[in-house]
Amino acid sequence: MLVVLVGSAFGAYFIYTRITPPAQSTIVGHAFFLSSGLLGSKNSNQGITDELQINLQNLPDPQPSKRYYAWLLNDKQIDLPAAAIGSLPLNHRQVTMTYSDPLHSNLLANYDHFLVTEEDANQPPTNPSLDTNTWRYDAKFSSRPNPSDTVNHFSLFDHLKHLLSQDPKLKLIGLGGGLDIWLFRNTTKILEAAGSARDAHNGCTPDPNNGTCAFIHRALVRVLDYLDGSTYVQADVPLNFDVLHQQPPGYLRHIGTHLREMTSSPGVTQEQRTLAIRITQAIDNVQGWLEAVHTDAVQLEKMDNSQLSQPGALSILNDLFTQANHAFLGQFDPNTSTVKEGVVQIHNNSQRLATFDVSPCTITNSKNTCS
Known part of the structure; x- marks a missing residue:
């Protein structure tokens, strides 16, 4: 919901190996x-x-x-x-x-x-x-339209294209590719900016003209830009962001909508339904982590240099990076040896939908x- 369609930056694009599910009796x-x-x-x-x-x-x-x-x-x-x-x-x-x-x-x-x-x-x-x-x-x-979709008449093939290949709303604003790759790219950029802000803290001093503090503020604005979109970022500097009225819809919400509608589309397989459920859970995880990133970034952006140079600000910067890292890579639970999935897993599993x-x-x- 927070990472909106108007993001415009590139990120590294990673390729993940897909495991072929066990063959059924009529499948070769x-x-x-x-x-x-x-x-x-x-x-x-x-x-x-x-x-x-x-x-x-x-x-x-x-x-x-x-x-x-x-x-x-x-x-x-x-x-x-x-x-x-x-x-x-x-x-x-x-x-x-x-x-x-x-x-x-x-x-x-x-x-x-x-x-x-x-x-x-x-x-x-x-x-x-x-x-x-x-x-x-x-x-x-x-390619048979979903009879339940009386507005867009999307088919299973349409949903796969919007998620992975080319989303029409992205194309209208000059972005090539599907929702999945832009979620991946923008979350990468959020993580990079959060890391840069944290690593620069040592050079930030109370001096109002300190260049390092200014760099941290710019990095925080970049984080908010990717989370809110250029239309809404000004609302967070210095005010709070109105998530409910965000338009166009954010990547997480938009992906979730396609997954929900895809699961009721003609021709969808049980494997695709299972993957959609798994991806939806990961979306909920990422939503929570990015909301924490958003809260930290807004709090830090409101600080002057005297406040930003204090150890308390570094603690918030550390949390900002930790939450962004979880959103991108997921969070490992040593007690269960499992990963609470993030954007990397969303990306991997989304590609498996087109099998x-x-x-x-x-x-x-x-x-x-x-x-």
């Missing part, structure tokens, strides 16, 4: 999106969901002179060319492959259908065969179930 594996982190400008979504990891098991050998080929499609946007992932390296009936888009284009922004065909090994196809009898495995993110459950194609009443 999974394909999921990754991000290279080779980001462009702030209004570009390049380097986000620009990779695809494919893990398949128990695939029979293709027919002689044939190979398996993987594709990404958009069934509703017929003018969009299929993305050729390439031939699948089958080894002992298993496939493990990572595809990276050569231009680092955002794949999830356009493609909701993963397909495996069996075609000529000697002449690799440039497009998937129109003969659906060659289609062997596939998976789709549902294809790959199943065999079958012929029913002369129609291929993958078509």
